[in-house]
Structure formats: structure tokens, C-alpha cells
Amino acid sequence: MTFRPCPPLGSILHGIIVPSEPNEDGGQAGDTEFFSMSAAYEALDGEMKAKLATLSAEHSFEKGFAESLAAPGGRERLKDMLEQNPPVVHPVLRTHPESGRTSLFVNGLFTSHIVGMDKAESDALLAELCASCDHSASYSPSDAASVTHSDGGCF
Numbered sequence: 409m410t411f412r413p414c415p416p417l418g419s420i421l422h423g424i425i426v427p428s429e430p431n432e433d434g435g436q437a438g439d440t441e442f443f444s445m446s447a448a449y450e451a452l453d454g455e456m457k458a459k460l461a462t463l464s465a466e467h468s469f470e471k472g473f474a475e476s477l478a479a480p481g482g483r484e485r486l487k488d489m490l491e492q493n494p495p496v497v498h499p500v501l502r503t504h505p506e507s508g509r510t511s512l513f514v515n516g517l518f519t520s521h522i523v524g525m526d527k528a529e530s531d532a533l534l535a536e537l538c539a540s541c542d543h544s545a546s547y548s549p550s551d552a553a554s555v556t557h558s559d560g561g562c563f
Contacts, residue, residue, distance in 0.1 A: 410518045411469040413496050423554040445511035448541045449501065463500040464523045465514055465534075469493035472518040497523055500537075512537055 409415055421440060449457070469489060476482050483490075500522065502513045516538045522530040 410467040410498065410513070410515060411472060411493055411496060415498075420555065426554065443541045445513065445541065446504070446507075446509040448537075449510050449512050451540060460500045460512075460537075464497045465500050466495050466497050466520045466523060467518045468495040468520040469518070470495070471520045495520065512541070514538065 452460070470477065473486060473489075477486055477490075498513055500512065500514055501510050503510050514534060514537050516534070519534060521527065522533055525533065
């Protein structure tokens with residue numbers, strides 16, 4: 409939900425119905441992966457960290473829901489959401505309010521572009537940053553009472 413002016417500080421997932429069959433790739437159905445955006449930042453070289461320190465990116469509800477908006481009647485159905493959620497700009501880096509750790513604040517779903525860059529340069533940088541987000545933790549719900557939390561401030 410990075411398309412909001414004040415994104416949520418975290419997410420809580422509560423399993424209501426947990427599939428017992430494996431998913432298509434043989435993993436546990438219901439698996440959820442969390443990406444550590446602070447670990448992704450820490451893995452960057454100093455030159456990239458310096459470059460990102462001054463950049464901002466636009467986050468867009470419209471980009472994230474492009475498929476739904478393109479469906480027949482999608483624009484009409486989501487008209488109010490579009491009006492209530494105009495694009496917002498956030499720094500590319502943010503600091504966790506308690507730990508002080510710096511993290512990337514971009515994603516492939518809602519981040520539309522880097523402000524002040526031409527499209528090709530912005531697309532290339534976002535692709536590189538999103539590809540670097542392979543520092544993940546996974547959660548496999550064991551039953552319908554399973555609960556997990558993701559720290560949206562960065563973990």
C-alpha cells in the first residue's frame with residue numbers, strides 16, 4: 409500500500425482457511441514471502457547507496473491495479489479509489505523509526521518511476537533495485553489459527 413501518503417507500518421496475516429495440498433511448484437500452499445528491504449539496502453555498494461540517498465519515487469494506485477482497471481468496467485468500478493488515491497512521492501530510502509536501519513522503499517507493484525529521471529533510466533534503476541530484493545523470509549501457516557506479522561517500517 410505504498411501508494412498511500414502514509415503507508416501502513418506493518419501487516420498481519422491470519423490464516424482462516426489453510427490449504428492442505430501443495431501448491432503448483434510443490435511448496436506449501438499458503439506460503440508467504442517477506443522481503444527484507446533493509447537487507448537489500450545493506451547489500452548495495454557505497455556508490456549506489458549515495459545515489460539513492462537523494463532520490464524520490466512516485467507510487468501509484470493506478471499502476472498497482474492496472475490489470476483491474478483495464479478489465480471491462482474496471483475504471484468505473486474503481487473510480488472512487490482512483491480519486492481517493494492520487495499518485496504520491498516517497499523517498500527511495502527510509503529509516504526505521506525504532507531500529508534506525510535504512511531500507512529501500514520501492515517495489516514492482518506500485519512504484520511507477522524515479523522522480524527526475526527519464527523513463528529508460530528510471531525503469532532500469534527500478535528493475536535493478538527490485539531484482540536486489542532477494543533477501544527473504546518465508547512463513548508457512550500450519551493451521552487456521554496461524555498468525556504472522558510483517559514490519560512495514562523495514563525489517
